[in-house]
Amino acid sequence: MRHGESMWNEKNLFTGCVDVPLTSKGVDEAIEAGKRIRNLPLDIIYTSALIRAQMTTMLALTQHHCMKDPVIMHHETEQARIWSQIYSEDTTKQTIPVIEAWQLNERMYGELQGFNKQETAEKYGKEQVHNWRRSYHVRPPNGESLEMCLGRAVTFFKEHIEPLLWSGKHVMVVAHANSLRSIIMYLDKLTSRQVINLELSTGVPMLYIHREGNFFRRGSPIGSSEAGAYAYTESLALYRQQLD
Numbered sequence: 089m090r091h092g093e094s095m096w097n098e099k100n101l102f103t104g105c106v107d108v109p110l111t112s113k114g115v116d117e118a119i120e121a122g123k124r125i126r127n128l129p130l131d132i133i134y135t136s137a138l139i140r141a142q143m144t145t146m147l148a149l150t151q152h153h154c155m156k157d158p159v160i161m162h163h164e165t166e167q168a169r170i171w172s173q174i175y176s177e178d179t180t181k182q183t184i185p186v187i188e189a190w191q192l193n194e195r196m197y198g199e200l201q202g203f204n205k206q207e208t209a210e211k212y213g214k215e216q217v218h219n220w221r222r223s224y225h226v227r228p229p230n231g232e233s234l235e236m237c238l239g240r241a242v243t244f245f246k247e248h249i250e251p252l253l254w255s256g257k258h259v260m261v262v263a264h265a266n267s268l269r270s271i272i273m274y275l276d277k278l279t280s281r282q283v284i285n286l287e288l289s290t291g292v293p294m295l296y297i298h299r300e301g302n303f304f305r306r307g308s309p310i311g312s313s314e315a316g317a318y319a320y321t322e323s324l325a326l327y328r329q330q331l332d
């Protein structure tokens with residue numbers, strides 16, 4: 089899921105790795121997104137290191153039926169890990185670990201960060217700005233191309249998230265337009281031409297089923313009463329039965 093609307097989405101500014109929060113519309117979007125996935129199983133969450141993705145994660149989780157507490161895992165230093173440790177096994181069972189990873193951050197937009205997108209298009213021409221924003225190989229001035237962003241986001245996905253999927257865990261990833269475009273490019277096997285047309289809205293969850301190393305895109309869950317999402321695998325059907 090992409091984060092809800094941020095303050096710089098609202099102002100139409102290139103944001104990249106600048107760490108701005110959600111607007112109140114973004115807060116509503118995150119809560120709405122949470123309602124759409126509230127009945128899907130969830131074992132672990134990955135989010136970027138940026139506050140707009142973390143706010144979205146926490147707000148969405150307020151709606152989840154499991155009523156577990158999302159807990160950010162602090163592993164940045166050994167001391168942070170020890171100081172944030174939970175010692176009760178019962179309490180641990182009532183939590184969902186939230187892993188923060190900078191590799192899932194938005195593509196670094198270089199010297200465009202902080203500039204208005206419309207004004208930048210007027211200054212440099214629509215085509216140039218479209219290339220900076222959507223082409224796979226072209227880098228914005230001193231920033232990351234989508235290819236470079238894919239280099240870190242997809243590597244992280246393969247190393248940390250895929251093994252969990254193989255072991256049957258249900259994972260939510262909350263990140264950004266371009267880090268998610270690169271991950272979707274990998275999941276959907278899109279070419280560098282096809283990815284140009286891939287646009288992601290803020291706060292809209294997208295469901296994927298992982299089966300024997302393949303990913304199947306199952307669209308966006310509509311709401312908690314939806315039956316469709318549970319027909320995709322036996323374990324989801326069983327989960328739904330237990331829920332009922």
Ligand SMILES: O=C(O)[C@H](O)COP(=O)(O)O
Nearest residue numbers: 101102103104194221265
């Ligand atoms: O970083 C940004 O400015 C946006 O979150 C994504 O922007 P884009 O649609 O220009 O890639």
